[in-house]
Amino acid sequence: MAGQYRSRVSGIGSYLPEKVLTNHDLEKMVETSDQWIIERTGIERRHITPEGQATSDLALEASRRALADSKLNPEDIDMIIVGTVTSDRQMPSTACYLQSKLGCRNIVSFDLNAACSGFIYGLSIADQFIRTGMYKNILVVGAEVLHRFVNYKDRETCILFGDGAGAWILSRANEGDNQVIHSSHMHADGNLAELLTLPGGGSLVPPSQAVLDSNMQYVSMKGREIFKNAVRAMAQCCQEALEANNTAPEQVDWIVPHQANKRIIEAVADQFKFPMEKVIVYLQETGNTSSASIPLAFDWAVQTGKIKRGQTILLTAFGAGLTSGSILLRY
Structure with missing residues (x-):
């Protein structure tokens, strides 16, 4: 554990729910317009998670794609960090549900709440664990089901938020690798x-x-x-x-x-x-x-x-x- 290693991005993946909520859909729900939203935010549509699906389900799809991209298996993962403000439940963590659904080993898994900076925070933490030599492969996920926490009578906020998940796997880089x-x-x-x-x-x-x-x-x-x-x-x-x-x-x-x-x-x-x-x-x-x-x-x-x-x-x-x-x- 004493060595100073570097971490590289070995795999990435993402997932968006199929259902789409467009600006034109919002025009029927609240006093707004497609043109008004685009001019002020640049947003045209957002994806909405269907009833019965949770943040961990979105995280699962993104994580599977990141694993495939990295050519790693769930048992290769040493740690899971999930950045989210919309966890499945107050407890346990979404990361624990994800660890079970992925079929990983009995590894450290936890949620991180830094809101929209959560993925950056998670990558930084994972990078430190790899630098110390403690772990080799860490799954970092940002996943949200935000639409369930938005008031669709408030045009200032309801036009902004959508659902989705993205996942990266950070791995220990080989000596001399500059992609770090x-x-x-x-x-x-x-x-x-x-x-x-x-x-x-x-x-x-x-x-x-x-x-x-x-x-x-x-x-x-x-x-x-x-x-x-x-x-x-x-x-x-x-x-x-x-x-x-x-x-x-x-x-x-x-x-x-x-x-x-x-x-x-x-x-x-x-x-x-x-x-x-x-x-x-x-x-x-x-x-x-x-x-x-x-x-x-x-x-x-x-x-x-x-x-x-x-x-x-x-x-x-x-x-x-x-x-x-x-x-x-x-x-």
């Missing part, structure tokens, strides 16, 4: 926690009829403040990653940001004069899928031939907390 994670950088500013929250259902405001009557079981967001702080946090995290690796923006092949709002993404890219042609944008198809958004966008970019092996990629995210993070890697 270079560094990760994570932050949280709890002073801004109330800007994006799900007020009811926790220990502070436990489940009750009063919670349901006041719609406290749904996501609550202060959009303008979130926008301003998201741009600031993501830009700072990107700058931190570039400086830590003595890398100029033009040396980065692609930025894969959290897919929350196209205007936020454009504002972050503008901070570095980074051309939008080199920024992966997939939110038109998915909406904001929280912790699943980066692996979903990344997998789509690989499948469509944009991202290729050997390229330098910068991941960046922000989320409720307010959490933020970035990772620089060579894929």
